[in-house]
Amino acid sequence: MTPEARIQAAIGVLDRILAGEPAERTLTNWARASRFAGSGDRAAIRDHVFDALRCLRSFTALSGAAEPSGRAAMIGALRAHGRNPDDIFTGQGHAPSPLTPEERNALAAAPALDALPRNVALDCPDWIAPHLRRALQEDFAPVLRAMRERAPVFLRVNAAKADVGTAIAALAADGIVAAPDPAVSHALRVIEGARRITGGHAYRDGVVELQDLSPQAAVQDLPLGDGMRVLDYCAGGGGKSLAMAARARIDIVAHDIARQRMRDLPERARRAGANIRLAQPGKPIGKDFDLVLADVPCSGTGTWRRTPDAKWRLTESRLGELLQTQSLILDRAADLVAPKGWLAYMTCSLVDLENGDQVRAFLSRHRGWTLGKERLFTPLSAGDGFYMALLTREA
Numbered sequence: 001m002t003p004e005a006r007i008q009a010a011i012g013v014l015d016r017i018l019a020g021e022p023a024e025r026t027l028t029n030w031a032r033a034s035r036f037a038g039s040g041d042r043a044a045i046r047d048h049v050f051d052a053l054r055c056l057r058s059f060t061a062l063s064g065a066a067e068p069s070g071r072a073a074m075i076g077a078l079r080a081h082g083r084n085p086d087d088i089f090t091g092q093g094h095a096p097s098p099l100t101p102e103e104r105n106a107l108a109a110a111p112a113l114d115a116l117p118r119n120v121a122l123d124c125p126d127w128i129a130p131h132l133r134r135a136l137q138e139d140f141a142p143v144l145r146a147m148r149e150r151a152p153v154f155l156r157v158n159a160a161k162a163d164v165g166t167a168i169a170a171l172a173a174d175g176i177v178a179a180p181d182p183a184v185s186h187a188l189r190v191i192e193g194a195r196r197i198t199g200g201h202a203y204r205d206g207v208v209e210l211q212d213l214s215p216q217a218a219v220q221d222l223p224l225g226d227g228m229r230v231l232d233y234c235a236g237g238g239g240k241s242l243a244m245a246a247r248a249r250i251d252i253v254a255h256d257i258a259r260q261r262m263r264d265l266p267e268r269a270r271r272a273g274a275n276i277r278l279a280q281p282g283k284p285i286g287k288d289f290d291l292v293l294a295d296v297p298c299s300g301t302g303t304w305r306r307t308p309d310a311k312w313r314l315t316e317s318r319l320g321e322l323l324q325t326q327s328l329i330l331d332r333a334a335d336l337v338a339p340k341g342w343l344a345y346m347t348c349s350l351v352d353l354e355n356g357d358q359v360r361a362f363l364s365r366h367r368g369w370t371l372g373k374e375r376l377f378t379p380l381s382a383g384d385g386f387y388m389a390l391l392t393r394e395a
């Protein structure tokens with residue numbers, strides 16, 4: 001495909017996402033229906049789509065359009081990168097059709113990036129900006145700016161199977177260049193070959209797992225030791241269960257209200273050589289766990305670089321629902337912690353309402369608990385936005 005045809009394909013995909021289809025599924029459906037496209041084309045179209053979604057508000061404004069659309073986003077993207085949209089929107093072959101007179105007039109009248117209102121230039125929805133400003137303070141603008149860029153790819157070396165040096169060599173044999181992260185002991189930053197990871201031996205043999213840097217750092221902070229009984233109360237795909245299992249010989253139970261979310265966990269655990277039991281539906285989960293992890297459903301504001309369509313879909317009322325679920329989960333999970341045990345609360349959100357406020361409300365509802373460690377990670381330390389709080393039950 002020509003560069004112009006890739007942009008035309010990205011426009012079609014973006015229009016479907018903006019009409020409400022999930023981004024990943026739309027890209028997969030497009031690839032299935034477009035057998036002529038090679039892997040390089042698919043990767044380039046994906047990059048166009050995700051770059052445009054991360055910067056949807058500013059790119060739309062740079063195009064001069066009143067409403068977001070695939071064409072507006074790509075016209076704005078070209079302008080943002082100092083390119084003339086007329087060079088691409090030629091109508092020749094599979095290129096997008098030339099700019100209409102309305103598009104041309106709007107583009108001519110549109111302000112430059114540095115003249116856009118602050119939240120527009122930072123690609124931040126207005127309603128959530130005060131919440132993010134409260135949590136991030138002087139880091140608000142730098143963090144939002146970082147979220148307009150692609151996220152780096154991180155791997156976790158599975159300490160149960162290999163040390164860092166062995167994992168780097170195994171990845172190199174798969175054509176992947178990775179380097180240790182100075183801040184987190186088993187984390188690797190992928191420098192080259194990220195698209196080869198899931199097809200490579202190192203991944204398939206369970207030597208490495210895909211996991212962002214911030215959750216790796218948070219799990220590293222958990223008080224895990226051999227023989228402990230641990231419950232992963234919101235296990236989902238099991239990323240945290242696997243990271244915990246790699247740290248110590250623990251007895252770990254994975255639970256999730258939506259059991260189907262754990263469907264890949266047995267295979268992932270087998271690959272990692274980890275022993276993780278799935279809670280059985282209709283049967284009691286058990287109690288008196290030494291550590292219960294509640295990695296709760298959240299707004300995902302910390303992961304907007306990876307799931308940029310979520311940034312525009314999140315609403316105030318959805319955030320309100322999530323807050324209720326989070327406090328309910330905290331109350332239930334706390335009941336399952338043994339005396340002198342730990343409750344770890346995690347979100348991939350940057351909003352205080354879901355983080356520190358939630359934890360302080362829990363402490364005011366429950367006597368006999370104290371807050372130990374509390375950490376907020378932001379994309380300024382390379383990984384995703386992520387929050388963790390560690391609570392102890394006194395008796």
Ligand SMILES: C[S@@+](CC[C@H](N)C(=O)[O-])C[C@H]1O[C@@H](n2cnc3c(N)ncnc32)[C@H](O)[C@@H]1O
Nearest residue numbers: 234235236237238239240256257258295296297
């Ligand atoms: C952030 S995701 C978990 C991600 C997972 N821990 C990982 O590392 O891959 C939150 C999970 O909480 C589950 N969930 C939502 N409400 C729940 C509830 N009331 N009780 C238990 N799990 C719940 C969701 O199904 C979802 O899988």
